[in-house]
Amino acid sequence: MSGLDRFAAGLLWCLGVLCVAGIVHILAVFNLPKLERAEPLVRIAALTNRSDMTLLPHAAPGAEWAPFSDPALAQGACLFDLAHGPMRLSGDIEGDKMLTLSFRTPAGDIFYSMTDRAAQRGGIDVLVLTPEQLETLEAETDEDEPPPRELRLVAPTTKGFVLVNALAAFPSQRTEAEQRVKAISCEPETVAQ
Amino acid sequence: MALIGKFLLAGLIGLLIGLGVTFAALRHGVGFGAVEAGPWTAWPKVGAANIDPYLRAALTRSGEIPLGASEGISFLARRDSAGRRLDGACDYTVSGQTPQARYWTLTAMTPDGRLFATPARRNGFTSSEILRAADGGFTIALSTNARPGNWLPLVYRKDFILVLRLYENEFSAGALAFEPANLPMIVKGFCR
Numbered sequence: 374m375s376g377l378d379r380f381a382a383g384l385l386w387c388l389g390v391l392c393v394a395g396i397v398h399i400l401a402v403f404n405l406p407k408l409e410r411a412e413p414l415v416r417i418a419a420l421t422n423r424s425d426m427t428l429l430p431h432a433a434p435g436a437e438w439a440p441f442s443d444p445a446l447a448q449g450a451c452l453f454d455l456a457h458g459p460m461r462l463s464g465d466i467e468g469d470k471m472l473t474l475s476f477r478t479p480a481g482d483i484f485y486s487m488t489d490r491a492a493q494r495g496g497i498d499v500l501v502l503t504p505e506q507l508e509t510l511e512a513e514t515d516e517d518e519p520p521p522r523e524l525r526l527v528a529p530t531t532k533g534f535v536l537v538n539a540l541a542a543f544p545s546q547r548t549e550a551e552q553r554v555k556a557i558s559c560e561p562e563t564v565a566q
Numbered sequence: 567m568a569l570i571g572k573f574l575l576a577g578l579i580g581l582l583i584g585l586g587v588t589f590a591a592l593r594h595g596v597g598f599g600a601v602e603a604g605p606w607t608a609w610p611k612v613g614a615a616n617i618d619p620y621l622r623a624a625l626t627r628s629g630e631i632p633l634g635a636s637e638g639i640s641f642l643a644r645r646d647s648a649g650r651r652l653d654g655a656c657d658y659t660v661s662g663q664t665p666q667a668r669y670w671t672l673t674a675m676t677p678d679g680r681l682f683a684t685p686a687r688r689n690g691f692t693s694s695e696i697l698r699a700a701d702g703g704f705t706i707a708l709s710t711n712a713r714p715g716n717w718l719p720l721v722y723r724k725d726f727i728l729v730l731r732l733y734e735n736e737f738s739a740g741a742l743a744f745e746p747a748n749l750p751m752i753v754k755g756f757c758r
Contacts, residue, residue, distance in 0.1 A: 386572065386576055389576045390583065391583075393580025393581060395584065396580075397584025398585075398587050398588050401588040402588055402591075402620055405592075405626055406622055406625075432681060434684075435683065437681060440628060440630055441629075441630040441631075441632075441640070444673060445690065471733060473633070473637035473638070474637075475633070481625065482617055483613055483632075483635070485615070485634075486635055486636040540671075540733065541692075542692050542694035543692070
């Protein structure tokens with residue numbers, strides 16, 4: 374084998390190694406969230422397995438339910454599973470107290486987020502549904518009817534969760550912030566037959 | 567036989583390099599659309615619907631549940647304004663302004679995002695409870711020893727990080743360049 378052949382062969386091997394490294398890297402990045410069994414939905418479901426609003430434990434030293442949680446927040450979550458119908462999230466908003474909501478897929482991707490400033494007529498009314506459920510709902514609705522009062526939100530996945538944050542601006546307001554989280558309800562929507 | 571060995575070796579080296587690069591990329595959070603302003607770093611895309619796979623994998627590693635884009639944005643500081651690592655053996659002052667937001671909170675945490683158990687039971691401040699100067703600016707004293715005014719207790723010789731959360735910040739975070747002057751300065755003081 375001449376020197377040039379050896380060089381070419383070595384180069385090919387190196388390219389091969391790089392190819393493998395690239396594939397491994399891409400696979401690892403995409404599959405790490407699945408491998409780690411740390412899916413946000415799984416972690417939240419361990420704290421609540423009901424579909425209605427559940428308060429998450431207050432972030433206290435040594436007892437945070439998730440790292441990097443803000444100790445000034447009261448947090449609540451509800452799980453949804455749209456397999457048997459849409460989910461309605463509703464509640465009254467009082468005054469100018471901050472309340473934020475995020476709608477997430479099992480992997481934790483946020484497909485919609487909003488705050489109490491987006492509330493209409495003093496309340497929040499969101500209908501989370503699958504694309505098929507939205508189609509059915511729209512097909513049933515008369516065109517002459519006034520536009521729906523609720524916000525219709527199409528979820529990219531059948532399962533997921535909603536995270537609700539209320540800020541306790543002072544430590545003494547924690548109980549009141551927890552009450553504001555609990556004032557939001559999540560219920561499976563009964564589909565009209 | 568020797569050829570099979572070479573293939574196996576190439577595959578093994580490739581595997582190690584691939585995993586090593588992945589680990590290093592996630593550990594250092596390179597890229598990911600990070601926005602830096604002085605000592606503060608934010609990842610505005612983390613709360614967006616079109617989060618990229620690198621950021622998602624990095625979140626899996628850290629365990630963080632980030633804020634949604636409409637909820638707010640978090641800034642993280644691991645170093646002071648002079649670029650030195652934040653150390654619980656030193657005093658610091660955090661002062662200046664924050665970008666427009668409905669509320670903000672500043673929290674001291676361990677480098678992996680846990681809270682410190684301090685005797686004063688304080689881990690941070692909200693914008694409502696802070697004492698301000700006449701011009702609206704504020705100064706927070708970080709120290710293991712009690713300080714007058716806004717005192718955020720530290721744990722002696724424990725490394726810490728600061729997390730500044732802006733709730734309902736005015737701008738769309740995606741297209742925003744943060745000026746270092748709009749964010750608080752972190753200045754190191756006396757060390758023990």
